[in-house]
Amino acid sequence: MQHGARAVLYDGSPFQPDLQTFVRLVGDQKVTNLGISPRYMHELQKANVAPREITDLSSLRSVSSTEMVLSDPLFEWFYDVGFPSTTHLCNISGGTDLAGCFAMENPMTPVYVGGCQGPSLGIKVEVYDQLVEGGKGVKGKPVEEGVPGELVATEAFPNMPVMFWNDEGGQRYFDAYFARFDNVWTHGDFILVHPVTGGITFLGRADGVLNPSGVRFGSAEIYSVVEAHFPQIADSICVGQRRPDDADESVMLFLHLKPGEKFTRALVADVKEAIGRELSKRHVPKWVFETPAIPTTVNLKKVELPVKQIVSGKVIKPSGTLLNPESLDYYYQFAKVEELDQPKSKL
Template sequence: MRRQTAWVMWVLNFVNICSAKSLLLYDGSPFHPTPGVLLKLAQDIGVSIFGTSPRYLAEIRARGIVPRNSFNLERLRTVTSTGAALSADMYNWFYETGFSPHVQLVSMSGGTDIAGSFVGGSPLLPVYAGEIQTKALGMAVEIFDPSQDAGVPVELRDLPGELVCTRPFPSQPLEFFGVGGNERYRKSYFERFGDTVWCQGDFIQFQKDTEGLIMLGRSDGVLNPSGVRFGSSEIYAVTEVFPEIEDSICVGQRRKSDIDERVLLFVKMKTGQAFTADLATRLQLAIRKRYSSRHVPKHVFEVADIPYTVNGKKCEINVKQIVSGQVGAVSGTVSNPSSLDLYREYANLPVEGEKSEAGSSKL
């Protein structure tokens, strides 16, 4: 049977084999035939490094699975997570409830085209909730001001910016395969700051007090109401603590008729839980309290499903294009493409100042 291999995790499996390590790969749903099947395998085989994703950790937490109480994972020393930002709340659950405090939780971020990571973990450094520990070895990672074209570092100013690599690195590709590969390669990574700076397209922030890094999401998905830039991961850190919410997706909306961008938050409720105006208000108040009034979504809506890629990433760009009235091709990597149709009606929301749609709530 043919399987999709167009993701960095496939390549990293070969790296592990080259290091003379044994691998355990599981094909199928991580919750079938039982919700704890992966953890049971980790127990029975004595797995020492467990690779997963924020969505998997959120799912086992939502299902009430407590690995350190239900499984013998004494040989487990590291849990690695990638594919999306790992919230501070998930770190807290991991160490306070889910796993042994002696296990290192490593959040990392890189790319398929580089077959590696730009930022990741180190056993020599402390772990801080919501933060990636350090820059990867051999990678000249910096953070550039997104408002400047000349490539101005913002790292020392403790501000969010574009994740860039200012020097060549061992796994850097020469070009893309196929006709026009070199042009597509240059446009993808070197158009933003010139031919000598690799711009990954991720929004990230350096923390001066801990020297850690906070991944805020894709640059083209960064929320920017009234010129205030922040990542969707900040909003998810709030929605994750509401027990009645199963999942959420947060995007910016700016149509031709809109003067400014506004933030829309969509939530999927757990079975048996009702979406109410009171819930929307409590969400907005919690976001305001944790961050600022600029972070508060203009509207909160209930949806029946959240679109994901086959790799477990939320399809924020697709939803953003749809609610902004843009026509974009739907990638074959979307695992539930029909869910995107649920968002088309929101492209017709009233412009700012007009009467709000029923079913939304705003402060």
């Protein structure tokens, strides 16, 4: 018996000429395994597009998503409105590059909404305490299930790369993945393992973890609350501010409103109240501001790190991967947030 497979590659914007064109392509080509981005699904959700009502998706078995963390509302939309109930959704990482190999679907375990089923087969995934700084010869400290921490692989895995191109001696490769913990691959994602289901939830990139007063959490937790309760907010970005003279980190939340919506004291109060209710009082941002634009990559992934660096007092050179590098200019004023005429979030 012979088995074969066919790859369908789409080069271009999935939003052109309209939001339904790419969905119809998936049905026409009888795609079985589809890889898309959370931003694409978010746009479908905002436009009330239901892919399963547009075309025949009976061949589709699995949808994998990467580049950013999937919010709970997107998971719910996927199963309630978006795709056939026989299709499995997996958010394979909060990052990019090799993340898909660490956590994804597993045909031998149940599916629970809200995260990946568990670690990929053949990969020794563990979660290390992020407070351990690491360094040459340092051993990492595993955390208990349910406690967020650093995604690591403590054994070699089948698709682990062995080098970078043009990296003579392998120093860049070592610094990228092995410099923090002795003989352990450190991937750079912030995750937790569910203590009951064993599922893995990606909370964001490790370098974007928020840490006010020693309470560590991912920006994706804030985004989930905003997306679930505030339809008037088109998008948001949440970062930590810690300037050289700051004794602690402060959390800043920037809201990009839909056209015609107003940024008001009442909205700020409602956002803070919802975050405190859904998460905890210690998750509530110290500052909440309106922003005219969210910086994104050309793939429409929001980028937190440059904003974090800017509000913490650094001057940066925008990456060539940014779609709207000029949007960063707006955030420089918040490095001196106490000097603004109307710091609108201390309400």
